[in-house]
Amino acid sequence: MSLDTRARAAATAIHKSVDGIPVQPPDYGKRRRHHVVAATLTVVTLLVASVAILATRDADDSTQVAAGEAGLRPLVPASPPDGFVVDGAFDLPQPTSQVGVQRLYGRAAGRDPFGNGDLSVAAIGSTQSDDDDDGGDGSSLDPTREDTVTLADGTVALYNEGGGRFARSLRWFLPGHGEVTVSSYSLDRGQLIGVADSLDVNPDGTFEVTALPDGYTLVAELPDMTVVSGLGVTPARADAEGHVLVYRPADGSRAAAVTILVVEAGAAEMSAFRWMAGRAVEETEIRGRPALRSVIETGGHPLLHLGWFEAEGVLVEVSTIGLPEADAVEIAESLEPVADDTWHTMRPEFFEPADDSGVVAEGVTETGRWRLTLGSEGSLCVQLRDDLSIGGGCGMNLDTAIEEFGETHLIDPAFLNGVAYGRADRAIRRVVLLLEDGTRMEAPIYGRDVDTVLVAWAVPFPVDNPPQTAIGLDEADNEIARRDL
Amino acid sequence: MGRSAEGGEPAGDFDVFYRGHFRLVVALVYTLSGSRWSAEELAQEAFFAAHRRWQDIRDYDDPGAWVRRVAVNRAVSRLRRRGAEARALARYAAGRRNLPDAIPPLADDFWSAVRSLPDRQAQVVALHYLEDRPVADIASVLGLAEGTVKAHLHRARQSLAQCFGEAEEGL
Numbered sequence: 001m002s003l004d005t006r007a008r009a010a011a012t013a014i015h016k017s018v019d020g021i022p023v024q025p026p027d028y029g030k031r032r033r034h035h036v037v038a039a040t041l042t043v044v045t046l047l048v049a050s051v052a053i054l055a056t057r058d059a060d061d062s063t064q065v066a067a068g069e070a071g072l073r074p075l076v077p078a079s080p081p082d083g084f085v086v087d088g089a090f091d092l093p094q095p096t097s098q099v100g101v102q103r104l105y106g107r108a109a110g111r112d113p114f115g116n117g118d119l120s121v122a123a124i125g126s127t128q129s130d131d132d133d134d135g136g137d138g139s140s141l142d143p144t145r146e147d148t149v150t151l152a153d154g155t156v157a158l159y160n161e162g163g164g165r166f167a168r169s170l171r172w173f174l175p176g177h178g179e180v181t182v183s184s185y186s187l188d189r190g191q192l193i194g195v196a197d198s199l200d201v202n203p204d205g206t207f208e209v210t211a212l213p214d215g216y217t218l219v220a221e222l223p224d225m226t227v228v229s230g231l232g233v234t235p236a237r238a239d240a241e242g243h244v245l246v247y248r249p250a251d252g253s254r255a256a257a258v259t260i261l262v263v264e265a266g267a268a269e270m271s272a273f274r275w276m277a278g279r280a281v282e283e284t285e286i287r288g289r290p291a292l293r294s295v296i297e298t299g300g301h302p303l304l305h306l307g308w309f310e311a312e313g314v315l316v317e318v319s320t321i322g323l324p325e326a327d328a329v330e331i332a333e334s335l336e337p338v339a340d341d342t343w344h345t346m347r348p349e350f351f352e353p354a355d356d357s358g359v360v361a362e363g364v365t366e367t368g369r370w371r372l373t374l375g376s377e378g379s380l381c382v383q384l385r386d387d388l389s390i391g392g393g394c395g396m397n398l399d400t401a402i403e404e405f406g407e408t409h410l411i412d413p414a415f416l417n418g419v420a421y422g423r424a425d426r427a428i429r430r431v432v433l434l435l436e437d438g439t440r441m442e443a444p445i446y447g448r449d450v451d452t453v454l455v456a457w458a459v460p461f462p463v464d465n466p467p468q469t470a471i472g473l474d475e476a477d478n479e480i481a482r483r484d485l
Numbered sequence: 486m487g488r489s490a491e492g493g494e495p496a497g498d499f500d501v502f503y504r505g506h507f508r509l510v511v512a513l514v515y516t517l518s519g520s521r522w523s524a525e526e527l528a529q530e531a532f533f534a535a536h537r538r539w540q541d542i543r544d545y546d547d548p549g550a551w552v553r554r555v556a557v558n559r560a561v562s563r564l565r566r567r568g569a570e571a572r573a574l575a576r577y578a579a580g581r582r583n584l585p586d587a588i589p590p591l592a593d594d595f596w597s598a599v600r601s602l603p604d605r606q607a608q609v610v611a612l613h614y615l616e617d618r619p620v621a622d623i624a625s626v627l628g629l630a631e632g633t634v635k636a637h638l639h640r641a642r643q644s645l646a647q648c649f650g651e652a653e654e655g656l
Contacts, residue, residue: 001649001651002651003642003645003646003649003651006591006595006649006651007595007610007614007645008614009591009592009595010588010591010592010595010596010614011614011615012592013588013589013591013592014512014515014516014585014588014592014596014615015508015509015512015615016586016588017512017515017585017586017587017588018508018511018512018515018524018585018586019508019586020585020586021507021508021511021525021585023503023504023507023508024504025499025500025503025504025507025532
């Protein structure tokens, strides 16, 4: 086979592989920052991740064991899976504005409160009082889109069938309060719309379901709940203490991950775990304790959740994707509490860029550190590291990176994971950022001559208060350049 | 002429632009990243960047070239891919993820070989074979001189031919 023939066939195969990808533009909203959107989507979508059963209250109580002093200590496996490294190690609670209320309803069958029917209603971000643009107001949703549903009051909601493995869901934006999601495995599209139409949402974001399906009762209510990142599905109270450990393949060569969550929780959270972990939840035993197990096949990448009470009021969840179940169970069985010193050394370190790179700017944030390095040929690496993970990007050319976000100018700004950075004309001695709330932030110049410009200036900014304008000042603090971001 | 966007629109409207180019960009990212998981995520990032600047980009001669440049640079960035995969995993776990289908081994072998090339060569090859783009188009997308693109393509084809034990054919 000739190279061209091989290449054309390979190209055809790729095009065929993406034929099923929907081409409906997402609701980007008015003017969002990519990192904010990503974070919001992750939180919201994890909340919608659905399913499951719940043992009766008696069964939940039976999964609790006597409390131990080490109950809330971080749990670490004897050894990580081969080729895996720590991708995140952080403590709960984490600061978040994504707090909401979730209620689970069901129609019981034996010990399973969802055995004859399930329903989740969640309102996320209900504590937010400002009507920012991250949730949108729903008015930008196109009601003619295939995946939208117009509710009785005219609200346009997005419908997701769930792909057979996950819950069907309807979600819509609530002006000023975030997003509401109604989801179920057992209810069909029409029934979900009926529930959505029966929902009375109060101005403060709380809600009442006025028309539950026959026989449904409240199984669990989780107020002030938030969602931990990683693969974990257990919602945590916003003030719950705990620890999260995430492993990923060191070389990123395959889609696999391990999340170990230890969190203060009770029967309601265990109910939520059971509902969200998958429809085929089974009872099992881990570490000699009653546990719940769920395996979802996702195209050769099994998604597995194990959950149990390690001590009274301490829920542990081990979730894996891309690993054999035996490996996941081995991880769970080998967990040991570690001391704080050991725990802190597990937090991820910066990815090391090319050898010829030099650190041109670095600093601290409220939760970690950031660093900007530049290679001799303009290769740029911006990293933001906190207890949760490393963010950022490497291997970009400064000019290219800047072009993604702004035209070449006296002050060339770009954003990456909460760091604004750029280059400036040599005449500029200071860069000041005007943030969304009107406050100012100094972005120090770390001077490095490249032709006629200085590289680079950089500063991390609060993701909920991003910069709107960059201003270049000369030696006498005269404004000589301004750029709207 | 390169493989045209689905619909061949004037790109004045972002939604039309998105519908016309999105799958093509996902395919491009898939070949360069090798990750079914992050392909759509990275493509979405590129379109989001385009959306932010749409008032400017819509007037470009080829807005599709701009979004491809962003996408191919993100596709070869290790850390970006890693972050995109993490987000994609979360969404997939939530049932909201659309993955490209797995491609046959023969095609996978070819694109794996492409990914083993230096980044620029891989990008040039992907645009050449996946989108049937001529050298001038590729130069426009990547912001390179045509001669540079020719050189990258020539070296890449030599490497690929050697990899598959085949004689390189002329451009």
